[in-house]
Amino acid sequence: MSAHDAVAALKQLGLSNYEARVFVALQRLGTGTSQEVSETSEVPRSQVYGAADDLAERGLVEVVESSPKRYRPVSLDAAREQLRSRIEREHERAFENLESVRNERADRTDEGDVSTLHGRHAVHERVAALVERASEQVVLIAGDADLLSEDVEAALRERAAAGIPVVVVTQERVVERRFADAPVRVVVAPPDRTRGFTGRTLLVDDATVLLSVRTDDGGEPFEETALWTADTRIGRILAEFIHAGMQSGFEGEYPGAE
Structure with missing residues (x-):
């Protein structure tokens, strides 16, 4: 130097x-x-x-x-x-x-707003915060186990313990073992069913959605970019697409699938 x-x-x-x-x-x-x-x-x-x-x-x-x-x-x-x-x-x-000086509304979006986040830790924090608000249902698709931070896992466990249906879709059996002692429904799917998806999709209460993708070449530590919207019309539209995809891709394993 x-x-x-x-x-x-x-x-x-x-x-x-x-x-x-x-x-x-x-x-x-x-x-x-x-x-x-x-x-x-x-x-x-x-x-x-x-x-x-x-x-x-x-x-x-x-x-x-x-x-x-x-x-x-x-x-x-x-x-x-x-x-x-x-x-x-x-x-x-x-x-x-x-x-x-933090505004109490800083974590909320207004009607129609879509927010973006960059960075793995920021996305971990946002996922955990959105899960904590759930009052009806939580669906999290996270192919890799490293997408489930301790805070995210704790939030999922807490909501499931409170009687909220929680579904986690993953490609790794280790995730299933992590939730073995919790009322969290874990669906382990092979890569061909998740199409190798390396980001995460979160659905909370049919109106709050977060979608993320990795933003690097797959090395470690990875970076991540996400967009999210809470309690909005856009969220409800995206929720319909997520439900439809889950019901067709995970028939018999997803709540509501015929």
């Missing part, structure tokens, strides 16, 4: 441009005066003082009280821990503030 790349990476971790350049320069020098740091970093000498002092406040640089004043970086392990702790603190502060 070049010095330029190192500066860019440090800026991503929250350092200013001058701070990052001074810190990288000190890694090269080991210790140095403002003049030496300026020459190595190409940061104006007048700006080195402020950047170095800010780095010292962050716990990344030691200030050697000599004449002239010299600066020395802490070890890379210490710097790594300092930056990690700072990021974690900022992360917690940011999400605490977001939680306090």
Whole structure:
């Protein structure tokens, strides 16, 4: 990695441009005066003082009280821990503030709305949240076992325990074993019946639907893109298609199939 790349990476971790350049320069020098740091970093000498002092406040640089004043970086392990702790603190502060201002309607769609999501964890969370709202029926088609996160599995179990009919269609027997102690109906279908589908289809109460597909080449960890709509006319239309497909493809195994 070049010095330029190192500066860019440090800026991503929250350092200013001058701070990052001074810190990288000190890694090269080991210790140095403002003049030496300026020459190595190409940061104006007048700006080195402020950047170095800010780095010292962050716990990344030691200030050697000599004449002239010299600066020395802490070890890379210490710097790594300092930056990690700072990021974690900022992360917690940011999400605490977001939680306090979060709109209670943020998780709901308006009539006719269709929302999209990107990322496996975001889709896991949305599937679990939609399942938790079920009051009539849940149908989840998830070919692979890794599409059933702990939160999704817990939501399915909770709804089934509450007396809500829950059906899970999968290609893997391990899913059947995971729900062996729960009143969840698991249909294990070979790939030719699911047509090798690698995403997931969720139907909740005949009006809430989520459809997702993998968005990579099948490697791990996979990424996922989903669209969903809750309690809408579009959802009811999609629900009819899902019911029809399930009844024709899983005759005798799907509730309502003749």
